[in-house]
Amino acid sequence: MIEADGLTKRYADKLAVDHLSFTVTPGRVTGFLGPNGAGKSTTMRLILGLDRPTAGSVTVNGRPFSAADNPMREVGALLDAKAIHGGRSAYHHLLCLAQTNDLPARRVGEVLEMVGLTEVARKRSKGFSLGMGQRLGIAAALLGDPKVLMFDEPVNGLDPEGILWIRNLMKALAAEGRTVFVSSHLMSEMQHTADHLLVIGRGRLIADCTVEEFIEQNSEQQVRVRTPDTARMAELVTAAGGRATTDGPRLQIFRLPVERVGDLAFENNIRLHELTALQASLEEAFMELTKEAVEYHAAVPAGAPAIEEAGKVES
Numbered sequence: 001m002i003e004a005d006g007l008t009k010r011y012a013d014k015l016a017v018d019h020l021s022f023t024v025t026p027g028r029v030t031g032f033l034g035p036n037g038a039g040k041s042t043t044m045r046l047i048l049g050l051d052r053p054t055a056g057s058v059t060v061n062g063r064p065f066s067a068a069d070n071p072m073r074e075v076g077a078l079l080d081a082k083a084i085h086g087g088r089s090a091y092h093h094l095l096c097l098a099q100t101n102d103l104p105a106r107r108v109g110e111v112l113e114m115v116g117l118t119e120v121a122r123k124r125s126k127g128f129s130l131g132m133g134q135r136l137g138i139a140a141a142l143l144g145d146p147k148v149l150m151f152d153e154p155v156n157g158l159d160p161e162g163i164l165w166i167r168n169l170m171k172a173l174a175a176e177g178r179t180v181f182v183s184s185h186l187m188s189e190m191q192h193t194a195d196h197l198l199v200i201g202r203g204r205l206i207a208d209c210t211v212e213e214f215i216e217q218n219s220e221q222q223v224r225v226r227t228p229d230t231a232r233m234a235e236l237v238t239a240a241g242g243r244a245t246t247d248g249p250r251l252q253i254f255r256l257p258v259e260r261v262g263d264l265a266f267e268n269n270i271r272l273h274e275l276t277a278l279q280a281s282l283e284e285a286f287m288e289l290t291k292e293a294v295e296y297h298a299a300v301p302a303g304a305p306a307i308e309e310a311g312k313v314e315s
């Protein structure tokens with residue numbers, strides 16, 4: 001369990017983390033989402049006692065992490081996968097960590113097996129690919145068999161197979177009753193991985209809810225219909241308080257639930273060839289919610305077409 005209470009971090013005139021209060025509970029994957037520069041890494045560093053808060057506090061299993069008797073048994077963290085001595089083999093890197101943290105040497109073989117690095121364990125990690133480096137970082141995090149795991153952007157730069165592996169690992173660790181806290185700016189990834197979401201923008205908490213609640217609360221439901229009578233259907237939608245845009249034989253309908261659209265067609269004897277409820281993707285809901293909180297916006301070239309309706313998924 002991780003509990004933050006009014007957690008705040010200021011660097012000179014930059015408020016990186018702004019009065020964050022949240023609880024990360026065991027048994028589920030909690031996704032920590034926010035655009036670049038939102039304060040995710042700073043928050044994770046504060047949790048691990050690598051930085052001191054300007055105000056507020058954060059505890060791991062009820063105590064500040066700096067007070068932990070055996071830190072690696074309590075929290076396993078993957079912050080920067082490249083922070084490994086490249087001249088050492090994966091085996092020696094882990095053995096060294098085990099010895100300095102009073103952990104049994106047999107754990108080295110066990111975690112190497114868990115992350116699939118047994119065959120290359122005696123090779124220097126300098127030659128490791130990005131994915132192998134991530135696996136080694138995760139092996140180190142698992143070494144102390146901790147109840148709390150924190151991963152900062154673990155899928156960055158990984159191929160689809162590596163992403164799937166990390167996703168399944170996180171779910172399995174949560175299913176064992178561990179607290180799994182994972183940051184990402186990839187919404188689509190969190191949609192498949194997280195049970196619960198903490199969303200931050202400019203250091204502030206802007207959502208603390210399940211993935212389903214997040215989409216429901218932050219995206220507009222839309223309905224798509226295909227009908228030979230688009231003009232009449234569009235009129236009825238407008239009269240009922242909705243909005244419709246035409247796309248050939250299809251209508252995209254906003255502000256009316258799918259049941260209401262179906263009833264309107266039925267009551268007015270309009271033939272429908274399609275009636276589909278569209279739910280915005282997590283990506284879209286996230287962009288909508290954080291658009292005010294993004295630090296740096298790219299300038300849109302004058303005359304560039306607006307991109308709309310991207311990322312809709314059928315629900």
Ligand SMILES: Nc1ncnc2c1ncn2[C@@H]1O[C@H](COP(=O)(O)OP(=O)(O)OP(=O)(O)O)[C@@H](O)[C@H]1O
Pocket residue numbers: 011014015016034035036037038039040041042043185
């Ligand atoms: N040591 C530091 N000194 C000064 N400013 C810092 C320091 N560390 C972070 N910041 C600033 O604090 C803000 C939050 O940064 P942080 O790295 O926590 O964000 P993030 O959400 O992890 O972003 P990203 O996804 O880009 O890694 C940023 O504006 C960053 O520039």
